[in-house]
Amino acid sequence: MIDCQSGGSRQFAGVLKPALKKDALEDPVGFRRALRAWFEKEGKDYPWRRTRDPYAILVSEVMLQQTQIAAVLGRGFYARFMERFPDTRTLASAEDDVLLKTWEGLGYYRRARMLREAARVVEEQCGGEFPKDHQAVLGLPGVGRYTAGAVMSFAYDEAQPLVDGNVARVLARLMDFSEEIDGGKAQKQLWAWAEELLDRAYPRIYNSALMELGQTFCRTGQPDCLECPVAKFCRTRHPAELPKKAKRVKVTELDEHVVFAERDGCVLLKKLEAGRREGMWRLPERAAAEVADWALLHRRKYGITRYRVTLHVHADEGIEAGEGEVWQPHADVPGLVMPPADRAALAAVTGDAEEIA
Structure with a gap:
């Protein structure tokens, strides 16, 4: 009752x-x-x-x-x-x-x-x-x-x-x-x-x-x-x-290390072929040990599902293009689909506000 x-x-x-x-x-x-x-x-x-x-x-x-x-x-x-x-x-x-x-x-x-x-x-x-x-x-x-x-x-x-x-x-x-x-x-x-x-x-x-x-x-x-x-x-x-909800899944902290490489008016990007970001372009990722001594240009945090990610953007120290990585003209970058964190990081590094648009 x-x-x-x-x-x-x-x-x-x-x-x-x-x-x-x-x-x-x-x-x-x-x-x-x-x-x-x-x-x-x-x-x-x-x-x-x-x-x-x-x-x-x-x-x-x-x-x-x-x-x-x-x-x-x-x-x-x-x-x-x-x-x-x-x-x-x-x-x-x-x-x-x-x-x-x-x-x-x-x-x-x-x-x-x-x-x-x-x-x-x-x-x-x-x-x-x-x-x-x-x-x-x-x-x-x-x-x-x-x-x-x-x-x-x-x-x-x-x-x-x-x-x-x-x-x-x-x-x-x-x-x-x-x-x-x-x-x-x-x-x-x-x-x-x-x-x-x-x-x-x-x-x-x-x-x-x-x-x-x-x-x-x-x-x-x-x-x-x-x-x-x-x-x-x-x-x-x-x-x-109210309402009562089950306890939230614990957030996992992750680090991502990417490189900003720029040559002849182009920036090195990679198109992802699988996963939730399939079809999107992002800065080329490298292992933490490989870029440990490279200059850090930018750092930012972002969330994705149950992960809290710290994105580290390193300066180019003689990077070579890897599989699936392409030198994209800067003029073409605004038209590419990019994860928000990568686009914002790229804008921060280049000082180009239009990159965020």
Whole structure:
């Protein structure tokens, strides 16, 4: 049973949290109405909310998997990608260099390649028509349960539940769910609640509102419960302590040693042929022992998955081009796809701000 203490509010972190007045599962209609009324008045205007094009929505969802909305919009990633690849036909035929250059700066480049694979399936197996069936969308390369549901609800207004990071946080607090949400059992429960609370009459609005609630009032850390439009439906007494997550994987420290070699207006670079950076160009790497006595030009740190990397850039002490390493004219470097750390290091060494662009 839910502990509905008397009184209009509960104390947390020095402010008052509105007390539970109605249970969302017992009054789902009231919960949906309150959420919809807030969103229809206060919901943000994003480019992907102005369209019903399933392809454009898919692009936005894939970009937002690992990137903040502010970065996707503020740095023009979404607009630039859609201008270069406005439909599945243009994306399906994209060359690797062009695709990665357009995606540059977003990281996790596998996402761009999986988007292209999905576009190719649409072109080759669906006659260029984006599928309208949920299972068909779910079958596209790189598309999981959340992404398929997002496309179906936002493009076709089909009643599909969604659970992303924001929704999981909202549901964990709403239901006072104290289990670690990373586990399979917990995920099954969260999806079950999402299904039960789903507004089947207005799925597009409802799912957008639930996600935005997690981005705004029900944000990570200390939520704004006093202004939350559905606070009266929230069970938890300690929202800042939820959701519970498994302990993070320990970050591993790594060192990388690369060389800045410049001759006759060219810089030595290597195109990577495998791994997460496949198809990208970077400064040639050498073993630490080989460059131990070489002058250090620049040092910078960057993070990649569970690694914290220190990149050391050494001066050329008579380096010879190795396998796959090419002398690239400086004028061509801005057009090459490079990891952000390498591009920033190269800019720092050369003093050329345009290298970062």
